[in-house]
Amino acid sequence: MFSQTVEYALRAVVHLAYQAEVPQTTDQIAAATRVPKAYLAKVLQQLCQANIVQSRRGMGGGMWLARPPGQLTILDVVNAVDPIRRIRHCPLGLSAHGVRLCPLHKRLDSALAAVEDAFRSTTLAEILAEPNTSRPLCDVAWALPVTTKT
Amino acid sequence: MFSQTVEYALRAVVHLAYQAEVPQTTDQIAAATRVPKAYLAKVLQQLCQANIVQSRRGMGGGMWLARPPGQLTILDVVNAVDPIRRIRHCPLGLSAHGVRLCPLHKRLDSALAAVEDAFRSTTLAEILAEPNTSRPLCDVAWALPVTTKT
């Protein structure tokens, strides 16, 4: 139900939240999050334009979070790459009823609203701090060499 | 976020709930719900196989609901054509953690669960009976000639 792109963007952002010290290259993020490198680059560009992450080119460059994790919600990330499309008017195209939705679409839309709210009220910081569970990215990131260079 | 197919299936089922008396042909349903006729036929077949609607061929044939609207939930319809895919194990493919999800995917999945619950707890009958709003299908069905035949 959520697009691959959303999944990828969230993984990338979680990784960046952990590696806050130094800019992460696309290669590093791709390896840690198991996302196809070339496509990840596109997704990161979108996050860049939405001012979720910042980037620097050239040697020593890479990506990092534009804000502290406590000020970055899941919804911010989702909206940057694949916004939740709320139902704002009748999908049948009839403008006869103005903005009022019929009961069917009101239910559908309120389900969307619930998702939106859940995402809006969860910051990255909360995800990182969650107690009593396995770590985000399923510990994959930490089992892999992240800064290794021969 | 919900597929077109889900939208079409729900419209069709709502229409059938209103026209409970007599079998509705694909043409009639398509006209009332503004869904492409040929594609609607495919969707209706899926609903048929899932035992949501029943059909009869030949003259006087058509489609009708297999159960009373009070015993048919939105979730039933959704699951018949495009089931909600809950997140049951780490999308990164690591089986190292067994079934336990990391905090990130736990949040995503619980959003899916919320949608599923909302859909499970809403019957067609409730949608038809909703007070104080415009009617399902945005009254389009009632403005169109449904049984007209020259």
Place this chain on the structure above:
DNA sequence: GACAAATTGGATGTCAAGGTCCAATTCTCG
């Protein structure tokens, strides 16, 4: 300045969802 490391942008490929079309089948009615 030259080289290597990194992002950026454009062109292209692949695949499933959405959509169309037509022939085959099944049913009812006269």
Place this chain on the structure above:
DNA sequence: CGAGAATTGGACCTTGACATCCAATTTGTC
């Protein structure tokens, strides 16, 4: 029975999401 009404099933087309590849650009280091 036969004709017409309707579903059923298969083949096909189109489009956007996902993904890949390569050239251009920017940046740091020697």
